[in-house]
Amino acid sequence: MVIKLDHKSVLCYVCRTKEGTIDMEEPGAKKHVIELDLASSVEDFAALVERATDVPVASQKLIFKGKTLQSVNTLEASGVCDGSKIMLIGRKHAAEEEMQMKEVEKVEKEVDVAEKQLLELGKEIDGIEKGWLEGMQKREALGKLSKRAAVATEQFMRRLVKLDALEIGAEHKSARLRRKSLVVRLQKLLQKCDQGEERLQRLLSNDGSS
Numbered sequence: 261m262v263i264k265l266d267h268k269s270v271l272c273y274v275c276r277t278k279e280g281t282i283d284m285e286e287p288g289a290k291k292h293v294i295e296l297d298l299a300s301s302v303e304d305f306a307a308l309v310e311r312a313t314d315v316p317v318a319s320q321k322l323i324f325k326g327k328t329l330q331s332v333n334t335l336e337a338s339g340v341c342d343g344s345k346i347m348l349i350g351r352k353h354a355a356e357e358e359m360q361m362k363e364v365e366k367v368e369k370e371v372d373v374a375e376k377q378l379l380e381l382g383k384e385i386d387g388i389e390k391g392w393l394e395g396m397q398k399r400e401a402l403g404k405l406s407k408r409a410a411v412a413t414e415q416f417m418r419r420l421v422k423l424d425a426l427e428i429g430a431e432h433k434s435a436r437l438r439r440k441s442l443v444v445r446l447q448k449l450l451q452k453c454d455q456g457e458e459r460l461q462r463l464l465s466n467d468g469s470s
Contacts, residue, residue, distance in 0.1 A: 298340060303331040307441075311365070314358065315350040316434030323347040360428050360435040367419050368442055374415045375449060378456070381408055385459050399467060406460050413453040420446050 296305060306317045322329040324346050329338050340346065352358070384405060387393070393401055423443055428435045 296335075298336040299334055301331065301334050302329045302338060305335060306331065309348060310434075310438075313348075314352045314361065315348065316438075318434050318437065319350040321349045323349065354432075356429075357432040357435050360426065360432060361438060363426055364423070364435060364438050364442060367422055371416070371419055371442065371446060371449070374412060374419070377408075378412050378449065378452060381405060381412060382452070382456060385456060385463075388463060389459070398463075402460060402464050402467065406457070406464070409453060409457050409460060413450065413457070416446050416450050416453065420450075 296308060302322065303317075306320050306322060309315065309320065309322075310317050324338060324340060324344065329335075329346070384401070388398060388401060388405075420443065423439050423446075426439060428439060430436070
């Protein structure tokens with residue numbers, strides 16, 4: 261993606277899709293790579309572009325073959341394929357909102373790490389449910405997994421509190437939308453934590469009754 265800056269401070273990006281990725285280059289040869297499938301929605305693509313370029317989704321205009329891409333469609337349904345060019349026109353965040361966005365992004369990165377840990381936890385629970393461990397090994401593993409599940413829940417709760425504490429003015433719509441999106445994501449992750457703890461409790465109960 262090549263970034264050009266005109267006299268009106270409107271940023272123009274040209275995206276080239278290649279084997280499920282979009283390469284971007286900024287002035288100074290800084291390069292980003294966005295990984296996505298052509299089956300992804302334009303809305304999902306726009307969110308990834310915002311993370312990479314700091315151009316808020318609300319300010320983006322994605323143009324393909326002279327027409328604005330519709331957020332409800334997929335890239336593939338919009339005719340985008342390997343080698344296609346997509347142009348993005350938009351403005352970056354204002355200075356104050358930029359600071360707020362960085363705070364939200366900081367929490368977002370912390371959530372990314374915690375989510376990976378939760379996925380690993382789920383895989384280990386899967387293994388125990390499939391009978392990979394027995395006896396004392398199983399009981400010890402369940403005890404450790406229960407502690408990790410509790411830690412994961414606490415981590416996500418702390419991120420929610422941190423987001424709630426951020427003071428974002430009503431005029432900064434992009435930052436507020438970004439925070440709201442992350443809050444929804446955290447709520448879903450907390451539901452997964454609850455489901456994981458329920459699975460662990462069932463395994464512990466079954467182990468105790470056997």
